[in-house]
Amino acid sequence: MKVVDKFRKEKEFCTLCLTIISGIFLFISFFKLIPQLPFDAAWIAIIISGIPIIFGAIKGLLAELDVTADLLVAIALIAALVIEQYFAAGEVAFIMQLGSILEDFTAKKSHKSLQSLINLTPQKACLHTSDGDMEILASEVKKGDILLIRPGESIPVDGRIIKGTTSIDQSIMTGESIPVDKTIGDEVYQGTINEHGVIKIEASNVGDDSSLKKMINLVKKAEENKAPIVRIADKWARILVPVALGCSILILIITRDIHRAVTALVVFCPCSLILATPTAIMAAIGNATKKGILIKSGSAVETAAKLDTIVMDKTGTLTYGKLRVENIVIFHDNIHKEDFIKLVASAEKFSEHPLGRAILKYSHQQGITAKDPDLFKMQAGKGVRATVEGHEILIGIKIIGQELIDSSPEISELVEETQKSGKTVLPVALDGTIIGIVSIADALRREAKLTISELKKVGISHLVMLTGDNEAVANSIGQSVNMTDIFASQLPEDKADSIKKLMDEGHSVGMLGDGVNDAPALATASVGIVMGAIGSDVAIETADIALMSDDIGKLPFLIKLCRKTKNRILFNITISMFINFCAIILAGFGILNPITAALVHNCGSVFVVVNSALLLTYKDEANPKYIIGREKSKIQKEKTQSVNIK
Known part of the structure; x- marks a missing residue:
């Protein structure tokens, strides 16, 4: 019953079932398996697969004045029926319908609704x-209303802080990996998270004017503006139809043999041409899927x-999206590094801030156990004040005070240089004296620089x-991987506008991102590519391609595979046209009849399918992550050999 209901309700499933039935009856017709039938079994295929093609061709010609590949097939099909070549007619209809199913399957959009974005x-x-x-209800908030936002809560509307200080996780809007300190007078955005401190805000943008709603509308608009794919066979149809009819009429005039003329029409049907694109694309998609790439x-x-x-986001794309301790500088010789780490980790032990968690993770990696502080106080937007073993520990520029930092030229210069390098600086003061600095940054992916290099090699x-x-x-990360252009402080609408500007300049743009804030840019780009494992649901839904792991080293392989697929499609089309023209010559000399012409059709179609299937075996050894792995293995092997020699 479930199959029957699916057959009734789902058009695609119904078409697939009917096409399979057509193929079965063509098989029966060719081998005459049921001689008791009062009619040729190929009639079933003609009725099931042929009639929709004929009606579609007539509708396209009369209603839309459009010449499609179906028109040529319809003419050949009717001509084959006139001379009672039923198998040839059924076979042409079946191959066309099969190609149409494959093409519709590969061209069908997998994008779901924007529910994930709306849920935010x-x-x-x-x-x-x-x-x-x-x-x-958040929808009832009016402009000017005063709202109370507690720690851990989402901000319901755009607004301005009128009381309190806090840190806001606004990664869904800006992609920033580190929460931003906010105080009185600062703007906050709908959907961002209040991490610390109770604040009061005055609502400024509500309803459809809010930043999150604008983002949703940007994604919708960009999706609607994406042009649909046009069938290659239909592009050629405007040339093929008059050429095929001209050749057929010419053969009829010269030979006065209608069978030869119909044979010419049959061999000219673009069956292999129809299969050229979808089979290659299906093979490419299959290969990509095995490599963890969802197209x-x-x-x-x-x-x-x-x-x-190719446009890339930084956080979570070029970087890991996870904070880590990059460097530690200690200003007092009598303080050992292990003692310094233990002191800082103990002060941050009760911290929920990402910077504090990064320090605790680092101490754990070093095998250092943090003690419970006697006193702990997190001052939102300023830093940490703690008491450890009777000593007062201050961590953070604002809580220590710029004056104390500037009192030492050495410390002041180091803080400034570290900030310029793109790192977050945490000075540490012990009982009123600065004893060291902890630098924290979002670590660059190991394969990022090599990936950029490989992309340049393939012509990006x-x-x-x-x-x-x-x-x-931005400059620190971008310059380290040799990006050609770097744009900082980009909001979601800025990213989308930047991509639109590039496309207006004539560029074909791919966008690689991972966060919700990337969704409008992903939808605006010619091709949106998302980092799947660390990407948000809405980003994955908006994108055209998803890297199911966080390996950006797969990007060069993806570009190579798509280009190889395009070349394979062009090769398939060239071979298909060559076979067709050779078959027309043979038909003109009477060497082929409608049935053998149909078999030649099958041979051409089989060649196209096999040639496309070879894309499944395509491999690329230039994945940056694999290259890095091979280099490490080689170094390790050389070390082992050196030790053995000694």
Whole structure:
């Protein structure tokens, strides 16, 4: 019953079943397996697969004045029926229908709704009034309302802080890996997370004017503006139809043999041409899937093959999206590094801030156990104040004070240089004296630089980095991997606008990102590519291609595979046309009849399918992650051999 219901309700499943039935009856017709039938079994295939083609061709010609590949097939099919070549007619209809199913399957969009993005919209808000606090729906918030935001809560609307200080995780909007310190007068955005401290905000943008709603609308608009893929066979149809009819009429006039003329029409049907694109794309998608790359549509393969520009997000794409301790500098010779780490880790032990967690993780990696502080106080936007073993520990520039930092030229210069390099600087003071500095950064992926190099080798001449981070961080990361252009402090709409500008300049642009804030840019780009394992649901849904792991080293392979697929498609089309023209000559001399012409069709189609299937075996040994792994193995092997020699 479930199959029957699916057959009734799902058009694609119904078409697939009917096409399979057509193939079965063609098989029966060719081998005459049921001689008791009062009619040729090929009639079933003609009715099931042929009639829709004929009606589609007539509709396209009369209603839309459009010449498609179906028109040529319809003419050949009707001509074959006139001379009672039923198998030839059924076979042509079956191959065309099969090709159409394959093409529709590969071109079908896999993008789901924007529900994941919509789910980020906070549903409730705490309205602060003179009568007390009351919970209301976020949709009921009006401009000018005062809202209370507690730690861990999402900000329900865009607004301005009027009381309190905090750190805001606004990664879904800007992609910044480090929470941003906010105080009175600073703007906050809908959907971002209040990490520390109770704040009060005055609502500024509500409803469709909020930043998150604007992001949703940007994604919708960009998706609607994406042009649909056009069938290659239909592009050629405007040339093939008059040429095929001309050849057929010419053969009829010269030979006065209608069978030869119909044979010419049969061999000219673009069956192998129809299969040239979808079979190659399906093979490419299959190969990519085995490598952990999900390509959602055939159009994505075709467009990716044309890319000359790739735009990348920073956080989670070029970097790991995880903070780690990069460097430690100690200013007092009598303080050992292990003691310094233990002191700082103990002060940060109760911290929930990502910077504090990064320090604790580092101490754990060093095998150092942090003690419980006697006193711990996190001052939002300033730093940490703690007491460890009777000593007061201050961590952070603002809580220590710029004056104390500037009192030492050596410390001041080091802080400034470290900040310029794109790292977060945490000075550490012990009982009022600065004893050291901890530098924390979002670590660059090991394979990032080599990936950029490989992309340049395959002809991607324009490599752009867009990030919500500040200019110092952006330049530090971008220059270290040799990006051609770097843009900092980019909000979601800025990223989308930057990509649109590149496309307006004539570039074919691929966008590689991972966060919700990348969704509008992913949707705007010619091809959106998302980092799957660390990417957000909405980013994955918006993108055309998803790297299911966090290995950006697969990007050069993806570009190579798509370009190889495009070349394979062009080769398939060339061979298909060559076979067709050779078959027409043979038909003109009477060497082929409608049935043998249909078999030649099959041979051409089989060649196209086999040639496309070879894409499944395509491999690329230039993956940066594998190259790094091989180099490490080689170094390790050389070390082992050196030790053995000694």
